[in-house]
Amino acid sequence: MQRMKKYGALSSDLHTDMHECIGHASGQINAGVETTDKTLKNYASCLEEARADLVGLYFIMDKKLVDIGVMPDMEVGKAGYDNYMMNGLMTQLTRLKPGEQLEEAHMRNRALIAHWAFEKGKKDNVVAFVTKNGKTYVQVNDYNKLRDLFGQLLKEIQRIKSEGDYNAGKNLVENYGVKVDATLHKEILERFAKLNIKPYRGFIQPKLVPVMNGNDITDVKVEYPDNFFTQMMEYGKNYGFLPVKN
Ligand SMILES: [Zn+2]
Structure with a gap:
């Protein structure tokens, strides 16, 4: 919590910068494969957002950023991981009504990454849900392993995009990026209502x-x-300039 207060804003800025500049601007489709609007169809934009986020997540835990002076120390990267996992697993659900599932590309991509990393890291307890005084919290236990998981998912999503592997892309999004845990969602909405702030x-x-x-x-x-x-x-x-009616 202290870490997020101190470094949250900087880590979020750096992550957004890398998402846009080296995230969306990187990656190639293999020769002979069509563009993703044709190969990955309705999953294309969610997977592209996930790819860009993963580039940012992977490099925000790179010491190079300290060496070139854009962040004071590695705590910034850790704050980024804390924030991303908390948001992807919990906080962003404040935008949904009870019973709704995730529809919007950015929200799906954040859930996809957070749930995938949570599940793949389960056996090593990389990220855990902890309960204190009846409230659920997300806790990152191993930042380096989490970084490694982000790297693995980035590799797989780039492969999906480069090869135009529709089924693999669909499975990732549908299994990790859409469903909402109703019990946790209810708790989050109740906690959020007390804060009286806007979800956007x-x-x-x-x-x-x-x-x-x-x-x-x-x-x-x-x-x-x-x-x-x-x-x-x-x-x-x-x-x-556009007419209201066509
Ligand atoms: Zn983007």
Whole structure:
């Protein structure tokens, strides 16, 4: 918990950076295999999100990141693992109503990775559910073994994508990324309701305002609006170029 407070924000930033830059930007499809929208169909985007997340997870526990100075020590990587497993196994379920299953690609991918790693690491007690005062918690016991599991899953998902192995991809998603444990879900919803916070976060974009001198732009000012609703309405009004009806 201390670790997550101290390093949570940095580890989440680094993970997102690597997810986007070296995650989505890496990996190749084998010669002669069609693109994943054709081979993996409805599972393509979930598996691609999982692949990008796994690249980030694998490298956030790499000492190279300390050596190049983007994180102060390996505790950042551990905070990333704590957070990912907790979210994938538990916290993200706050977004679902009782009885619902996981549908959205990012949520499925997080569940897939967390449940797969939990299950494959079970015999070595790599990650455990612990109960204290009637509340369930996720506890990572072995960060290096967990990293190794992430590496194995990354290898398998890359293989699925490179070879266009629909059945293997389907099995991974359906077995690990869709189902919700009803008892745990109920507990999480009850605990979350007491916190009175929202299950989603949104982003407000900075606004770039040109400084004009006649017809020339001489500078650009960055403004930070503070109301999400106003910004969305403004986007709709000024940039809604598509017709409402086709
Ligand atoms: Zn992504």
